[in-house]
Amino acid sequence: MYKYRTIYNDLKQRILSRELRPGVPLPTQEELADEYQVNRLTLKKALDMLVHDGIIYSVQGSGTYIRPQLGTDLDELLPLDAPNGATDLHRNQRTSSRVIHFETRHPTEDECEHLEIKDDQLVYDIMRTRLVNNQPYSFDHTVMPTFVGHIDESTLQHSIYDYLEGRGLQLTDARRIVYADSADDDVSAAMEIQLGSPVLVIEQIGYDQYGRAFEYARSWFRQKHSRFAVDIHKIGPR
Amino acid sequence: MYKYRTIYNDLKQRILSRELRPGVPLPTQEELADEYQVNRLTLKKALDMLVHDGIIYSVQGSGTYIRPQLGTDLDELLPLDAPNGATDLHRNQRTSSRVIHFETRHPTEDECEHLEIKDDQLVYDIMRTRLVNNQPYSFDHTVMPTFVGHIDESTLQHSIYDYLEGRGLQLTDARRIVYADSADDDVSAAMEIQLGSPVLVIEQIGYDQYGRAFEYARSWFRQKHSRFAVDIHKIGPR
DNA sequence: TAGTGGTCTAGACCACCTG
DNA sequence: AGGTGGTCTAGACCACTAC
Numbered sequence A, B: 001m002y003k004y005r006t007i008y009n010d011l012k013q014r015i016l017s018r019e020l021r022p023g024v025p026l027p028t029q030e031e032l033a034d035e036y037q038v039n040r041l042t043l044k045k046a047l048d049m050l051v052h053d054g055i056i057y058s059v060q061g062s063g064t065y066i067r068p069q070l071g072t073d074l075d076e077l078l079p080l081d082a083p084n085g086a087t088d089l090h091r092n093q094r095t096s097s098r099v100i101h102f103e104t105r106h107p108t109e110d111e112c113e114h115l116e117i118k119d120d121q122l123v124y125d126i127m128r129t130r131l132v133n134n135q136p137y138s139f140d141h142t143v144m145p146t147f148v149g150h151i152d153e154s155t156l157q158h159s160i161y162d163y164l165e166g167r168g169l170q171l172t173d174a175r176r177i178v179y180a181d182s183a184d185d186d187v188s189a190a191m192e193i194q195l196g197s198p199v200l201v202i203e204q205i206g207y208d209q210y211g212r213a214f215e216y217a218r219s220w221f222r223q224k225h226s227r228f229a230v231d232i233h234k235i236g237p238r
Numbered sequence C: 001t002a003g004t005g006g007t008c009t010a011g012a013c014c015a016c017c018t019g
Numbered sequence D: 001a002g003g004t005g006g007t008c009t010a011g012a013c014c015a016c017t018a019c
Helices: A003-016 A029-036 A040-053 A109-115 A160-166 A185-191 B003-016 B029-036 B040-053 B109-115 B160-166 B185-191
Strands: A056-059 A063-066 A077-079 A095-105 A123-132 A135-145 A173-182 A198-207 A213-222 A227-233 B056-059 B063-066 B077-079 B095-105 B123-132 B135-145 B173-182 B198-207 B213-222 B227-233
Touching: A003 A029, A003 A040, A029 A040, A040 A056, A040 A227, A109 A135, A109 A213, A123 A185, A135 A185, A173 B173, A173 B198, A185 A213, A198 B173, A198 B198, B003 B029, B003 B040, B029 B040, B040 B056, B040 B227, B109 B135, B109 B213, B123 B185, B135 B185, B185 B213
Parallel strands: A077 A227, B077 B227
Antiparallel strands: A056 A063, A095 A123, A123 A135, A135 A213, A173 A198, A173 B227, A198 A213, A227 B173, B056 B063, B095 B123, B123 B135, B135 B213, B173 B198, B198 B213
């Protein structure tokens, strides 16, 4: 465990537990560096991560401040800029999957391009309805190259990411594309909603720790029911 | 201009111009630091920004690599994780605004909370249809405290951000919330689409360089027509 | 084992806000 | 003018990959 990560976790915890409160500036970087017995640069790296999270912000020449937490309904707000699957987001609720379709086949031209593979490499084609508390929550269509390892229907009942992580594969980078659409036959049937009703679509291309594209997925979410948050922060001096 | 920013811009340009190509690893950090006559840490900071942009990725012990650019249709893909308004995104096209509603009033309770103000502070209430090439592109409802400065109908014809930037106010941080909805009366009328058709909604709370919330806005976009991209990157060693 | 990226330090100087 | 955050350096050591 690196020092800056430890400090990041500790400061985050102190802020969330309201030991450190909005309204009162954080101690200076020098004081915090003394307190944690590290160099100021190491401490600043921890602060940078908190800035990136949108938890604090710094004003050059003035100090570092805690951003007031607006809307504590964050439980229902899913982070769009964190690398994780749908299961992660509802750890406290009962999640399960209903497999609609599963096969191994050759990729399409489009899939070859997105996954950066040749068309003689096989891919898994997976369609699942994700359930939270036995209610349809989202519908996924995922295409994965077979190099990720053996997958069968029983694997799909749970989180694929957990399974892949156990095999040493991590989702470290991703590009997500978001837009609104109307539910087609497949989507409305899988999610038990009306044909043509509004849905949020999230496309994801996932990359592992070696930079390989290993997932090309599309997920559909119900209107208003699922809301996603993105935090934006300009870094460096203003 | 800081060294790491200069190097960041230069490297980005060299990658986009394909002088540096995917497939060929970047020179080592030491070599690049030599080339730019800076310390390795300074160079690494520039690389970190490129990693954050999703342009390159590093593998510890191996090297730094350029991510193949998938889909050069990035012109039509709007970055959701960059702080800017709708006008910025279509600099090369003719953008204009149609002001639907404009007034100065007291804020609602909800607005006081989001904007972190008291209810005796006045706010601007603005509704605009944004046009690109004279076609309705989006519909905005923006609430701003009057401390941002004087705003009138003529200001609203163009980018508010440009105007505010000229007055020393910068949008440096923001929280955006994204979901799908169906067009209500106002939205369908303003965007000239059918009542009930799917739309993408983006809520934004914008913060200036002093950490003040100065904007609470909601924007509606047409189905499929507008697609937004988010890049996600785990930082640090894998 | 050699090479590469990641972390950490001590110290210096600069840019900016606040009195 | 003093204090605070931002940048930059030179050098050291650690973690990981590739051979």
